[in-house]
Amino acid sequence: MDRASYRIIDANFNRAREALRVTEEYCRFCLDSKPLAETAKSMRHQLSSAAAKIDPGRLIAARDTEADVGTDITVTDQLHRQNLTQSFTAAAKRLSEALRVLAETAQPINEESAKRFEQLRYKAYTFEKQVMLFADASQRFKKVKLYVLISNLPPVDVLAMTQYCIAGGADCIQLRLKEMSDSDMFALAEQFTKLCSEKAVISIINDRPDIAIACGADGVHLGQDDLPARVVTKLQQRPMITGISTHSLEQLKQAIDQRPTYAALGPVFATETKPSADAVGLEYVRRGAAELQNTGIASIAIGGIDQNNVESVMQAGASAVAVSAAVTRLPDPTAACRKLKEKINSVT
DSSP: OHHHHHHHHHHHHHHHHHHHHHHHHIIIIISOOHHHHHHHHHHHHHHHHHHTTSOHHHHHHHOOGGGOTTTTOOOTTTTOOSSHHHHHHHHHHHHHHHHHHHHHHHTTTOHHHHHHHHHHHHHHHHHHHHHHHHHHHHHHHTTOOEEEEEESOOHHHHHHHHHHHHHTTOSEEEEEOOSOOHHHHHHHHHHHHHHHHHTTOEEEEESOHHHHHHHTOSEEEEOTTSOOHHHHHHHOSSOOEEEEEESSHHHHHHHHHTOOSEEEEOOSSOOSSSTTSOOOHHHHHHHHHHHHTTTTOEEEEESSOOTTTHHHHHHTTOSEEEESHHHHTSSOHHHHHHHHHHHHHHHO
16 A cells, blocks of 8 residues: 555656646747746646655655556547647646645655645646636737727717727727716627627727626726726636736836736827827837737737837837727728728738
8 A cells, every 4th residue: 555655646746747847838838928837837846846755766666657557548539639728728637636636645655745735736726727817818819910999989989980990900999988877888888899799809898897897898908097907807707808008117017917918008109098198109119018028918009109100119019009099080990990900910
């Protein structure tokens, strides 16, 4: 029985270590997220540290792969994966299962190791959630190049403008409403979200995570004075895209710590939409995009962007641009979207 315990610990230590390697590679190469990859790597070292307190000589001596009756036990579609996300999910499940076995089996041999395996199991549950929420949102947002803000129009005009922008190739549309009752805002947000969903365009609600969650929007955009993204993560009932406005590198670094889907960098140029906000210029776009590199967080340039400067903004390093007046205040919003999209695609 003693040898059997060491065989079980050895097998599950290897299983957990391999699973953590898969999760690390997924975060590193699929999500391009250095922070999440570092977390996976740290957990792998914590696992090895806990296992090191159990006699490694006895573990390796107990290993008997040739006599293991489980090596040829298979189930249908055991290794069938359709994408990398399914590979991550399977690895995350193996990790928690292996850690539970390690905690149970190591208890009579080394109580400290057993406790550390158990603590690591709870970390694994939290880490799986963090990665899946981030992955779902970031993968959906990757296609976004043209992001349009519809602000303070009458309800009938909001819905018409949404249709114009969709027809013009907008990838993401944000509904930004002020001075409207919650009931009216919710009713309009529901219709707006439905229009976007029918054409596979991402729908974002500005400032109001409660409205965004209630109407089933794809995401919410948060300002510096709104609820923190980490709080919104606790409220959401399904994975949501989250964006945060930033106007300085200090604000950007604070936003990165909250792991949003994207960070808005701006206002790049002076804008009538927010006349009191000082323009940060193309230099902030360059520095912001560099700061966001290897985080998996998209960089969205915003503020005063139009057909005359959109190419220079993209060349500064933004992954997408957000516009408002350059589309919504022109006689033909659909044509304006198409022209902007053409210029964006010519740079990317």
